[in-house]
Amino acid sequence: MVSVTGPARRSAGRPLNRILSQEAITRAALTLIETRGYEGLTMSSLARALKVAPSSLYNHVESKGDVLILLQDHVMTQVDVSGFETEPWEQAIRRFAWSYRDVFTRHTPLIPVIAVLPVSGAPQTLAVYEAVTRGFERAAWPEPLIVPAIIALESFIFGSAFDATAPETIFESGQLAGHYPRFTAAVSALKDNADRRQADVAFGMGLDALILGLQARAAEHPS
Amino acid sequence: MVSVTGPARRSAGRPLNRILSQEAITRAALTLIETRGYEGLTMSSLARALKVAPSSLYNHVESKGDVLILLQDHVMTQVDVSGFETEPWEQAIRRFAWSYRDVFTRHTPLIPVIAVLPVSGAPQTLAVYEAVTRGFERAAWPEPLIVPAIIALESFIFGSAFDATAPETIFESGQLAGHYPRFTAAVSALKDNADRRQADVAFGMGLDALILGLQARAAEHPS
Numbered sequence: 001m002v003s004v005t006g007p008a009r010r011s012a013g014r015p016l017n018r019i020l021s022q023e024a025i026t027r028a029a030l031t032l033i034e035t036r037g038y039e040g041l042t043m044s045s046l047a048r049a050l051k052v053a054p055s056s057l058y059n060h061v062e063s064k065g066d067v068l069i070l071l072q073d074h075v076m077t078q079v080d081v082s083g084f085e086t087e088p089w090e091q092a093i094r095r096f097a098w099s100y101r102d103v104f105t106r107h108t109p110l111i112p113v114i115a116v117l118p119v120s121g122a123p124q125t126l127a128v129y130e131a132v133t134r135g136f137e138r139a140a141w142p143e144p145l146i147v148p149a150i151i152a153l154e155s156f157i158f159g160s161a162f163d164a165t166a167p168e169t170i171f172e173s174g175q176l177a178g179h180y181p182r183f184t185a186a187v188s189a190l191k192d193n194a195d196r197r198q199a200d201v202a203f204g205m206g207l208d209a210l211i212l213g214l215q216a217r218a219a220e221h222p223s
Numbered sequence: 224m225v226s227v228t229g230p231a232r233r234s235a236g237r238p239l240n241r242i243l244s245q246e247a248i249t250r251a252a253l254t255l256i257e258t259r260g261y262e263g264l265t266m267s268s269l270a271r272a273l274k275v276a277p278s279s280l281y282n283h284v285e286s287k288g289d290v291l292i293l294l295q296d297h298v299m300t301q302v303d304v305s306g307f308e309t310e311p312w313e314q315a316i317r318r319f320a321w322s323y324r325d326v327f328t329r330h331t332p333l334i335p336v337i338a339v340l341p342v343s344g345a346p347q348t349l350a351v352y353e354a355v356t357r358g359f360e361r362a363a364w365p366e367p368l369i370v371p372a373i374i375a376l377e378s379f380i381f382g383s384a385f386d387a388t389a390p391e392t393i394f395e396s397g398q399l400a401g402h403y404p405r406f407t408a409a410v411s412a413l414k415d416n417a418d419r420r421q422a423d424v425a426f427g428m429g430l431d432a433l434i435l436g437l438q439a440r441a442a443e444h445p446s
Binding site for chain 2: 108109111112115116117118119120123126127129130132133134136137143144145146147148149151152153154155156157158159160162163165166167169170171172173174175176179180181182183185186187189190192193198199201202203205206208209210211212213214216217
């Protein structure tokens, strides 16, 4: 597995190879995804975009999985953790959670990667966790509850990022409506009352609930 | 896109083809996954398992994506919604959420499928939502809050299923620990206090928080 911090392997005596840094590979992969989506990201399309032979690319990353790891760590720099230094905990969590969800809504194929990737190979991801942890500590959170609270928030955020890519009509039961009358009625009741996207209503409500519930849990922890 | 309810296309005058029902395809795909994982599920391995020519298989499902849709709807039958008819809401939600997470921990490749699949083509999924909705109604939940509450719970469950497949050491910062001291300390504090798997601690804490927070939200809804 590629390590984002590790030195790139380099053929001896080939200074031209320096242009193929991990940064260059990451930038080219991001551009490909923006124009053609994740389906358009292949090792050969990436080599073409970098104007190198596929064999040169394979000197730096062994597979598309390695490229996704580089991308994942880069994408984490787009998550807004600025509130944790200055704002009250709740406000900082909201800023963090909405920005984290929005970033990964554009990059859902990275979610299965980040969810199981050891942080030791992902310095930007670690920097995000460090900033979030400091925010919890500033708010005097009990130390053993911080990591599970971050994991719970993150799990909710990842699942919500998938949901945000769903079509707005995902819950319309169509011809089967007569067989599932209560769910069909509940879907209608939401539509009648919501002027926002369904995914945003659900994310807002779940985030409010998590914040309230996590704060209650922290308050009852023996100090 | 395949519809789970739609009739299978069938070549005229080939009664033998009847064995290639959607049920048979689903069963064979499940067996393949159990023995070889999702990586071992390909259209050609599936055709071999079913003892048919790939062309026969393509008469019923157009792609591996179609097979995942069949699998997704089948897997939903394993989610435990039995509590919603008899138990208090909170207890039923806990039973539902833990079983839903455990089922999808074994089937994480289906999460990107289910998260964006319209329910109109997935009758078992609709049956689950119908049972859950009835449980919310029995507990006198305000109608417009039911669907967003279900989506929020589901998002948390899907993200947590990914987390449950992560290695237990995912948060060890290794050689980078010195650069991220507060997060490293918080990870140690969790390890010192937990006798359960990290993912289970986080899921339990997040679920408690969501339940508390969602109930508070329902209580303040104007009736």
